[in-house]
Amino acid sequence: MIMNWNIVREDASRHLNGIGHILAVTLILSSIPVASAQYASDGFNLGTIRHDTVVGGVYVDGGHGVGTSPYTEVFTDVPSDLLFARLYVGVKGGTKEATGWVSVVFNGHDLETISLAGLNDTNPEVYCSGNGEYWIYYDVAEYVAGGNDNTATITTGGKIDGRVKGTALVTVYRDSAETSKEYWICEGNINLNYRTEHDCETVAFERMFGSSDDLKSATLWTMYLSGNEDVNDTLSFNSHLIAEDAADGGCIEGG
Structure with missing residues (x-):
């Protein structure tokens, strides 16, 4: 499930002037690209894979939920x-x-077609954690049809469960009609759980320039692959609680 959160509060926006800056932050639960991947029970920590400014923006779409194979997602x-x-x-x-x-x-x-080998997986674009929770990435800039809808069809097979836990398309684009934005794209396949007490993850976003007083707006996108009923998972930003039951899209009013 993909959720986006407005993370600039009204009391901060009163300090804005005509040169306000926009922040776009994306947290995608995939893993940091390294020479090779492997299985890790607690998963892979979130890390920033791209941080820059752009006259344009960040596009995030997808995440309509769990489904059986073949699974189709249309990005509009x-x-x-x-x-x-x-x-x-x-x-x-x-x-x-x-x-x-x-x-x-x-x-x-x-x-x-990519083989999924669980404990023995070594594919550089595959990250596996927990009870075989796979997160796979594909670089698709050369295949994106800009200005149109884009379609992904996912098929699975073998001895795995095979259900698709969702898919997302993340792009950074230029557009001279838009304002300058500073953005972060963070990836990690974190398995927050109570068995090993790996139940918290913190990510810091270091700005290239400016201060909180020059912010015009800010958006945080998050994607969760799994969540349990009656588990009060939370999402906070700068110590402000913005979501309870975050994996199911729960939002704090005014958060």
């Missing part, structure tokens, strides 16, 4: 003139020992 009104575009796919393994595969077709382009 995708912008043109892209600097970055990555497609993220979540797959449920069921157990960390089960093996299988995932195949993705994006706008008619076959993005290859």
